[in-house]
Amino acid sequence: MRLRRAGSFGVERASRLVRRVAAVGTGFFGVFLAAGSAWAAAPIVNESGTPGGRLTWVQTTLIFVGIPLAAFLLIGFLVYLPSLVRGPRYRPGRPWPGGTVWFGGPPDADDLIARIEQLPPSTSEGGGAGARW
Amino acid sequence: MPGGEGVAMTLPARRGDTSADDAAAHAAVARTILTTRQADLVRQVLAVAREETGLWFSLFIGPLSGDVRKEARRLHAALGERADEAVLIVVEPVERQVEVVTGRTAAQRLDDHAAGLAALSMATAFSGGDLVGGIVTGIRMLAEAAARPPIVRG
Numbered sequence: 195m196r197l198r199r200a201g202s203f204g205v206e207r208a209s210r211l212v213r214r215v216a217a218v219g220t221g222f223f224g225v226f227l228a229a230g231s232a233w234a235a236a237p238i239v240n241e242s243g244t245p246g247g248r249l250t251w252v253q254t255t256l257i258f259v260g261i262p263l264a265a266f267l268l269i270g271f272l273v274y275l276p277s278l279v280r281g282p283r284y285r286p287g288r289p290w291p292g293g294t295v296w297f298g299g300p301p302d303a304d305d306l307i308a309r310i311e312q313l314p315p316s317t318s319e320g321g322g323a324g325a326r327w
Numbered sequence: 328m329p330g331g332e333g334v335a336m337t338l339p340a341r342r343g344d345t346s347a348d349d350a351a352a353h354a355a356v357a358r359t360i361l362t363t364r365q366a367d368l369v370r371q372v373l374a375v376a377r378e379e380t381g382l383w384f385s386l387f388i389g390p391l392s393g394d395v396r397k398e399a400r401r402l403h404a405a406l407g408e409r410a411d412e413a414v415l416i417v418v419e420p421v422e423r424q425v426e427v428v429t430g431r432t433a434a435q436r437l438d439d440h441a442a443g444l445a446a447l448s449m450a451t452a453f454s455g456g457d458l459v460g461g462i463v464t465g466i467r468m469l470a471e472a473a474a475r476p477p478i479v480r481g
Binding site: 280283284285286290291293294295296297298299300306307310311313314315316317318319320321322323324325326327 | 369370373384385387390395396399402403405409410423424425426429433434453454
């Protein structure tokens with residue numbers, strides 16, 4: 195019973211591995227296959243003596259502008275990704291990202307916050323202290 | 328006035344969804360200031376402080392217009408019947424001011440020296456950009472000061 199379960203788990207894992215390798219492999223080698231067929235379609239050596247066909251201006255732009263630009267954008271995206279996920283955070287001196295929150299406030303805290311200016315002034319004698327930063 | 332602007336800016340968004348589900352709206356606004364995890368931590372620290380001291384610890388974060396201390400006392404009074412035994416911490420990020428307001432009963436347990444020390448400690452953390460760290464430390468300091476018998480100062 196135990197063995198059979200372990201076995202079926204193993205098969206499942208193996209099949210998942212095979213599928214994963216196949217998926218990655220198709221993507222990876224597909225690029226070479228596509229490149230190969232493109233290579234084959236073009237003349238082996240052109241009139242200037244360099245192998246392959248002449249690059250059209252579209253291809254040139256894609257290779258020398260598109261790829262660096264894509265890499266630049268990708269790296270930039272990866273750099274900003276953590277802060278995008280985290281959302282705005284407090285930094286002293288920067289504008290407040292906005293919002294008000296009251297933990298342990300009265301039940302109608304949201305309404306009170308909306309009309310803070312209309313609250314009656316405090317008459318209770320208590321204490322307390324403050325600080326600035 | 329930057330404080331007033333901040334309040335005005337948050338109001339239209341809040342107004343729209345308060346009637347539907349207060350708690351959800353509150354959580355949504357809280358998320359813009361603190362992450363869900365940070366908000367949970369703050370809630371937990373507040374709950375522990377309440378349990379340890381029997382005082383009602385409350386925390387307000389947001390811009391206020393006018394005199395921050397006065398506004399903080401007004402918010403404290405808005406706690407209603409809880410106000411007497413409440414310790415309200417007000418963090419004003421635009422004016423960069425933190426205020427601890429204690430009610431009449433709470434002030435007997437938590438003197439102004441201890442409140443001042445906690446406020447100073449919070450302000451130091453905030454100046455380094457550590458909002459949650461400052462809040463958590465501040466609440467713990469206040470709770471600790473309120474939990475022990477008062478010190479006679481000469």
